[in-house]
Amino acid sequence: MPDEHAPARVVPPLSALPAPKPYAPDELRALDRAHVWHPYGPMPGRQEPLIVESAAGVRLRLAEPVEGRSELVDGMSSWWSAVHGYNHPVLNEAARGQLDRMSHVMFGGLTHEPAVRLATRLVEITPEPLRHVFLADSGSVSVEVAVKMCLQFWRSAGRPAKRRLLTWRGGYHGDTWQPMSVCDPQGGMHELWSGSLPRQVFADAPPDGFDAELDPAYVRHLRELIARHADELAAVIVEPVVQGAGGMRFHSPAYLRVLRELCDAWDVLLVFDEIATGFGRTGKLFAAGHAGVSPDVMCVGKALTGGYLTLAATLCSSRVAEGISRGEVPVLAHGPTFMGNPLAASVASASVDLLLGQDWEGEVARIGAGLRSGLAPAWGVAGVTDVRVLGAIGVVQLDHEVDMAAATRAAVREGVWLRPFRDLVYTMPPYVTGDDDVARICRAVCAAAREG
Numbered sequence: 001m002p003d004e005h006a007p008a009r010v011v012p013p014l015s016a017l018p019a020p021k022p023y024a025p026d027e028l029r030a031l032d033r034a035h036v037w038h039p040y041g042p043m044p045g046r047q048e049p050l051i052v053e054s055a056a057g058v059r060l061r062l063a064e065p066v067e068g069r070s071e072l073v074d075g076m077s078s079w080w081s082a083v084h085g086y087n088h089p090v091l092n093e094a095a096r097g098q099l100d101r102m103s104h105v106m107f108g109g110l111t112h113e114p115a116v117r118l119a120t121r122l123v124e125i126t127p128e129p130l131r132h133v134f135l136a137d138s139g140s141v142s143v144e145v146a147v148k149m150c151l152q153f154w155r156s157a158g159r160p161a162k163r164r165l166l167t168w169r170g171g172y173h174g175d176t177w178q179p180m181s182v183c184d185p186q187g188g189m190h191e192l193w194s195g196s197l198p199r200q201v202f203a204d205a206p207p208d209g210f211d212a213e214l215d216p217a218y219v220r221h222l223r224e225l226i227a228r229h230a231d232e233l234a235a236v237i238v239e240p241v242v243q244g245a246g247g248m249r250f251h252s253p254a255y256l257r258v259l260r261e262l263c264d265a266w267d268v269l270l271v272f273d274e275i276a277t278g279f280g281r282t283g284k285l286f287a288a289g290h291a292g293v294s295p296d297v298m299c300v301g302k303a304l305t306g307g308y309l310t311l312a313a314t315l316c317s318s319r320v321a322e323g324i325s326r327g328e329v330p331v332l333a334h335g336p337t338f339m340g341n342p343l344a345a346s347v348a349s350a351s352v353d354l355l356l357g358q359d360w361e362g363e364v365a366r367i368g369a370g371l372r373s374g375l376a377p378a379w380g381v382a383g384v385t386d387v388r389v390l391g392a393i394g395v396v397q398l399d400h401e402v403d404m405a406a407a408t409r410a411a412v413r414e415g416v417w418l419r420p421f422r423d424l425v426y427t428m429p430p431y432v433t434g435d436d437d438v439a440r441i442c443r444a445v446c447a448a449a450r451e452g
């Protein structure tokens with residue numbers, strides 16, 4: 001029997017461990033190149049990543065000056081996530097407080113307040129009828145879980161043939177296998193895998209323009225495809241209103257209402273992937289709010305923890321949850337090791353409270369107005385085919401592939417961090433970005449478009 005009165009095992013004080021020797025920048029770069037994969041990168045790496053030493057507010061501090069800059073204003077929010085900026089006292093406090101209680105415990109057979117509080121909060125702020133939350137460890141995993149929920153729902157209902165997905169072209173849903181299968185089949189990097197991926201049903205990309213009138217021909221196209229494949233479709237999955245990494249395109253929310261009606265009419269589930277659009281980015285708390293429709297399943301991630309830790313969530317309606325639980329296998333067979341991580345959940349709850357406790361709509365609108373005026377000069381740049389802004393998202397599109405290295409360098413010269421891709425130079429700044437910094441980001445986007 002363990003003796004509960006025995007003295008706790010003595011942990012050596014931190015000072016007993018030798019402090020690791022800091023790397024010189026050149027050494028760090030060489031080791032990075034030799035050993036560390038970067039997103040969508042070759043091995044060894046070809047591009048020289050900038051070394052970030054720390055970050056605070058909207059600024060990244062570099063380990064050594066580049067193009068004369070030792071600080072860069074972040075125009076990317078670390079891929080849509082750092083909406084409150086870096087090193088935020090409220091989020092730091094949430095992380096620190098939880099760290100002193102526990103960083104992690106397994107979620108099988110155990111539960112804890114951080115996860116329960118976050119799940120309850122997510123149910124409160126997402127559209128009805130989403131009532132149940134699966135906490136996943138990344139956006140791609142939350143999409144895998146969404147797909148598994150939909151397929152299992154129909155299997156449990158005795159209709160196992162309903163196991164394909166329909167999406168529209170131009171989308172991005174992550175890099176693991178099911179998400180890859182619904183990414184744009186041409187535009188993405190996933191073409192390579194077309195023979196190995198589940199074959200899904202693709203509609204044409206939705207017509208461009210948030211304010212565009214509904215195109216009846218496109219509605220017919222959607223109706224025709226859904227009707228034709230209804231017997232084998234488990235779900236329609238789309239990014240509502242903004243297609244992010246698939247091409248930064250905006251479409252009318254009216255198409256989401258069309259999808260909702262068609263899915264109801266043909267017995268198909270509707271999944272919204274709000275991983276990029278969630279938490280205010282498009283001007284509504286969730287992009288579904290532009291259309292006033294609710295999906296059966298919804299994924300959130302990215303800004304969920306304010307960019308602090310990796311966490312995502314899949315929410316579903318009671319109809320979906322009960323359907324699964326009535327099946328032959330009455331459980332959802334998914335359970336990541338780090339499911340419900342308390343540290344991430346605590347920071348996520350703090351991030352959501354921080355967002356809702358301020359006039360986030362006003363801040364997003366303010367940044368949108370700054371982007372609109374600051375990016376207008378981009379129309380005068382040779383090769384620019386479109387300049388568009390929605391919420392706190394600004395996009396400049398070119399008639400050619402951007403020279404990423406040249407464009408990035410041009411932005412750095414302006415003191416801004418941007419990460420252009422394909423024919424796009426774009427920005428989605430943290431909501432705490434001041435007007436002067438928004439203007440600076442816009443100058444950098446224009447410079448990157450010119451020199452890229």
Ligand SMILES: *Cc1c(COP(=O)(O)O)cnc(C)c1O
Pocket residue numbers: 138139140141143172173174175239244245273274275276277301302312
């Ligand atoms: C980023 C993204 C994902 C994937 O999320 P990860 O956390 O990178 O796995 C999925 N869907 C959308 C819409 C995204 O923007």
